[in-house]
Amino acid sequence: MSFKSQINVYRRRALNGLTQHIGKSGKIRNYTENPGQVQRILISRPNSRLGNQLLITPLVQEVSETFLNAKIDLFVRGFLSPVIFENYPQIDQIIRLPKKPFKSLGNYLKVWLSIRKYRYDLVLNVIDGSSSGRLSTAFARGKCKIYNDIVQELRERYNDYLHIAKFPVYNFREYAPLFGAPAPSGPVPSLNIKLSKEELKNGKTLLHTVVNDRQNTIAVFTFATGDKCYSKTWWGEVYGKLKEKYESDYNIVEILPIENVSQIDFQAPSWYCKDIREIASFIANTRIWIGADSGMMHLASAAQTPTVGLFSRTSIERYGPYNPGSIAIDTNTTSVEEMIAQIDAVLHNTQRGS
Secondary structure, eight states, rough: OOOOHHHHHHHHHHHHHHHHTTTTTSSOOOOOOOGOOOOOEEOOOOOHHHHHHHHHHHHHHHHHHHSSTEEEEEEESSSOHHHHTTTTTTTEEEEEOSSSGGGGGHHHHHHHHHHSEEEEEEEEOOTTTOHHHHHHHHHHSSSSSOOOOOHHHHHHHHTTTSSSTTTHHHHHHHGGGGGTTTOOOSSSOOOOOOOHHHHHHHHHHHHTTSSSSSSSEEEOOOOOOOGSSHHHHHHHHHHHHHHHTTTTTTEEEEEETTTTOOOTTTOOOOOOOOHHHHHHHHHTSSSEEESSSHHHHHHHHTTTOOOOEESSSHHHHHHHOOOOEEEEEEETOHHHHHHHHHHHHHHHHHOOOO
16 A cells, blocks of 8 residues: 555544544434425535445435425535536536645635535535545534434335445435425435436447447446456456357447556457546447446446446445346356356346447
8 A cells, every 4th residue: 555545544534533423413403394495405425536426416316306496515526526417407506625635725725615605404414434524514504414324223124225325315315304395205216417318319329430330239347446456367258258148149349447448458349538428428328338346337327227237345235236227246256157147137137229
C-alpha cells in the first residue's frame, strides 16, 4: 500500500471515530405531517465514484415520488452527478466538493459553507458509515434530519436490506408516514440514469458501427480496479467459452475502460468512449452486459440492461445488480462452465432487441 493510501486509511478511521455518534440521539424531530409542506430536500452522498453516485438513484426516485412538489439538492463529490442526474427534473442544486480537496482547499471549504445557504425541510444522509455524510447532515440547516443508520428490525424484515442502494430506501419508507405521506411499497426502484429516446437511438447507431445489426449483442467489460480485476488467463478462458457457444447467434463486443486496456488482448470487436451517458446508451442497446463489480457494472444496471456481475472480493449482498434480468455470480464458488450456464439462462429468460 502506498504512503498516500495509508494516509487515507488513517484519515477515514479518524473521521469515522469522530462522527460515528453524530445523529444517534434517537427520535426523528421537527417533522411536518403535511407532505405538501416539504418543499426543499438535501440528500448527502459526498463520494466521487461512479458506482456510488449511481447507487443513490433509487433513493432519489423514491423521495421524488413521495414529495411531488419538492426540489432536491445533492451534496456530492466530484463532477459526475450533473451527468448522472441530467434527466431528473426534481434535482435543483448539485453542490459538489472538489475530487481532490487538498489541491483546492479554499474551494473545498467554500463548498462546505454553501450547504448552509438554504434551510431544508428534510436532510437525508445516504450511507450510515460515511463520516462526511454525517457531518454534512449535521452542518446543513434543516428542520428534520435523517442520518440513515442500519435498523435491526428492518434488517430482519427484508432479506435484501443490506444492499447499499436499498437500505436507504427501506429506511425512508419507514419515515414517510411521519410526514403524512403514504408508506411506499413494492420493489425498491432499480438504478436508473434515465436515458432519453434520442440517447437510446444514438446508442443503437454507435453499436452498429462496431458490430452488425442482424444479431443481438453480448457486451463484456474485462477491466476492474485493484484486486477486483480478473487475470488475462481467467478472462481468456471465459471469452473462449462465450465465443464457442454464442458466436454464431450473437455479436460479442468488448467495452473498453478509460485506461484503454483489454484483458482479452482486443480479440473481440471493441468500443472506447469517455462519455458516461453515451456509454450507457451503447450498453442499453445490447442484450446482456458481463463484467466484474465496478462502476461500469452499476452503469449497465442503470441503463436497464440485464447485467451479470462477477464477484470475487466484494459483497454480493451489498453491491449485486438487481434490475430485471440481472444476476450476481460468486466466481470463488462458481466454475466457468456453471457461469456460462447462468448467462445462458439470462439470455433465454429475457427478451431484448438489438
